[in-house]
Amino acid sequence: MASVRSGRQQPGATAPVSHAGDGQVQGPRDGRARRGAGGRARSGLAVFIAGGILISAVFVLPLLWEVFRSLQPESTVSNPPSGASFSHLTFDTFRTLLSGQDNILRNVVNSLIVGVLTALLTAAVSTLAGYGFGLFRFRGSGLVFGLVLLAFMIPFQAVLTPLFLEMHFMHLLNSLIGLALFYTTFNLPVGVYVMRNSFLQVPREIVDAARVDGASVTRTLLSVLRPLVLPGIATSALYAFLFSWTEFLGALSFMTNDSLFTLPVALSNAETGTYGAVNYGLLLAGAVIAMIPCIVVYVALQRFYVRGLVSGALKG
């Protein structure tokens, strides 16, 4: 341990990191010079913020750069960068993309329909199931819960082929509803897990009081419990929406009619190009459009997302 401690005195690359955890401990130890300690804490904070900005830049600048690139005309995107890349910015690519022959507005709407439907279905089904598993005793409850969580263990990528045939028989191929049902199923493990925990956290007295007052099962859920489990509902809906919006393989397999393509599938079609000519400007603008709802939804609702992570319910 002594050697480790001596290592600490060397100001190394990990300096901002080591400051992150132990700023408080240094206080009493360096108490002899209060002004010095305060200055150190302040410079520690400056180092931390500088480091944070640098690290964040690594993760955000590429995304910002793509937004910037999507504002360049297509001739700039598919030619070697030059001074012109920075001087001439335009919304032309977006205008072309959302009107005219390469219209992807319909695909954006498809993605939105599937995303919202998936979020609503996941929230509704998970809430009911979480209510059932959390607050009702019934024979086979453990078995049913285990079966629902089993979908956790089954990667949807591995059931895609039989599911394709099955959905064909059920006339759910080329159907936005079919796609939403598929997405909902594979969001249920997370949703049901989160909702069951939400209902388990409801104080027993509240449930009992509602029962004594003669409230029905539905009434108890709608008027007594709803506000208490609302954060859980938001968490499961948020996960479901983001999953649906960014999903590609399922949509690629189950949608063959281009008017029903979701945005990623439409972009993949654009990438293949017409007669080998790919419009990279349009591809980039399309990817930027695909990125925006995720960022908006996440930034607005991130505390619900983090709740889900903390409850350990996530599986990629």
Added chain:
Amino acid sequence: MAATEASGRAVARDGRARAGRLRPRRRSAADRRDARAGLALTAPALLLVGVFALFPLGFGVYISLTNWPLVGPYHFIGLSNYSSLIHNSVFLQSILFTLKYTAIVTIPIFVVGYALAVFVRSNRRGTTLFRTLIFLPYIVGLVAESFMAVVELQPNSGTANFVLSKLHLMSNTTAWTVHTGLATTAICILVIWFASGLTMMLLMAGMQGIPAEIYESARVDGASWWSAERRITLPLLRRSVALSLIISVVGSFLAFNQFFIITDGGPGTSTESVVMAIYQTAFADTDVGLASAMSVVLVIVVGLITFVQFHYLQRDSD
């Protein structure tokens, strides 16, 4: 883990029910109401999982024993799909490639994610913002980012070549996606950048669950930051470490989007992942039987990985 917890609770419930037998009639009426309501409430979830997950799983096993083409009649052919897999060079190559890819990205994702988690776990000013920004690539999703990578990896016009040629590291005409090595490198960098934010969030959540008093008493005993990290954080974090590693390993093993979009499996089939091989076999070669046999193998492998995960998690929570 959760399933055992649930059955444990079921036992507790039985105990409670038995204790309540003093008033048998009212109890059983309430019990019946509970049982009906419980079943009715959980039925939609069970129905969806049954129709869209469990049935296809069983159906897939059945199809894998046939020579099912996408359209037309089929015969039962026993295990021949499985025995032909042993000689199926495309499938074997895709497994090897996926294993190699998983081996390359797992450790960097974990190390970068761990370092980021250490950085953002405190409650200093700015941490929440840094967390959000670092996590954005994961939220945006690999699909949109793969399309961006396609544009930026173009020879002569992509940003990657532009920057690297200015730094005299690469020629401006490097065609990233037609060289197996270059394409794999680019995709691995993209994925590490994309996924380390998730590992960061998972590990950070675990780190914040460790009581601060443990660190304080360690510091009183004179433990340095590094030894506290090694002797307190890592052991207490085993659950989160296992979770994040398994999520990233399973995720890598099921990779599809980035390879389909950026290289389309090429050059040749050298960057074809397992899921891509299954997709091609089913929808391009229309050999649904063979594709299902591949899927069954995949389910078993992923199931094993997940089983190891649950095993670790359960052992730790005891």
